[in-house]
Amino acid sequence: MLIKNASILFGKELDFIANTDIKIQDDKFQQIKSNIRPSRNEDTIDCEGLLIIPGFVNCHTHIGDSIAKDITLNRSVDQKIHPVSGAKAVILKNTDKKYLATFMKNSCYSMLNKGITTFVDFREGGIEGVSLLQQVVSELPLRSIILGRLEFYQNSTEIKKNISLPSDKINELTQLLMKCDGIGISGANENSSSVLNYYSQISKIRAIHSSETTQSMAVSxxxxxxxxxxxxxxxxxxxxxxxxxxxxxxxxAATKITRGIVICPRANAALAEGIPDIELMQKTGCIIGIGTDNVMINSPDMFREMDYLWKVTMGIHKKRIDPREILKMATVNGGKILKKDIGVIENGKLADCIFIDKHALDLEPMHNPYASIVHRASESTIRAVMIGGKIVIGKI
Ligand SMILES: [Zn+2]
Incomplete structure (x- = not known):
């Protein structure tokens, strides 16, 4: 396929190119330059009026709780989402899997419609939980990275005694890891150092919630x-x-030891927990990604996430974050943190992208494409979404 006359945000720095052509072969961007000649019988599409940006990488979700939107609104964080005693855990355990799957699928469609081409789900419910999500995503073009977990949580006494992972759980972990992309741990407060150390030897993706609430900090x-x-x-x-x-x-320490930090500003704010210190993260050279977290608490919408992040940091600190940096957090940085060829429009990368209508009522005239995308664009300004070289939403 050959795309002609498009504006694009190119490469890892999202450089704006006003007019160029893109050749897509198989599932990748093969060539990006002006005046590419189509090969014989190649589909050629004129994209005049469209701005192509990388597909969004939503680096942290729990879509399993899509059935529990806005319940326990005024309760504490633990009463809502504690992995053992929270309302979410009770609902996930006691609801018919068929209903959970229906609403998980709805969230996937919602993400696709909003230009999210990859999401990273921290799936609860052990092997069964992972299988359910796999079943849901198997029928969809959306890329998923599923990080499973054992339903194994230690109490403070076990943590103080540094109790190890029992052998039946070790076997279960091996089976779990064969089914998913890695492990997404609820937090250090439910695991002894010995267990965390055991998990550290996993060769797939390892990720963990950390320092989310004042209470979890105090418990540690x-x-x-x-x-x-x-x-x-x-x-x-x-x-x-x-x-x-x-x-x-x-x-x-996190900047030194990890590949990056995934922030969830709207979810943190919805739980009345404040906003992470993004300025310091940037100063230390940390790669920052963005996630929308629990569907129970927040909508899976990266446009809203970027807009909120930009405004709230300006509102609180009276300092601007470059909107280009925020757009990187929603795209390029996700690819870097996950070490995948996604989130960037460059030769050889997977052809996942969003076609934005530059003439949309909310966007024209587009004087600053970064600011436009970060705080004006929305689902309604998307003309089409492409994943792996195929249009999966809309039409170009
Ligand atoms: Zn989470």
């Missing part, structure tokens, strides 16, 4: 004497999620 200090992030780093995680209350030392 009380039970172990050290910070939650310091303990989370025992996992040697590829990335950490949240870091809302991380100390400067935690952020420095």
């Amino acid at each position: 200090k009380k039970n172990t004497g050290i910070s939650e992030t310091q303990r989370a780093l025992i996992l040697k995680p590829d990335f950490l999620v949240h870091m809302t209350h991380a100390t400067p030392n935690d952020i420095h």
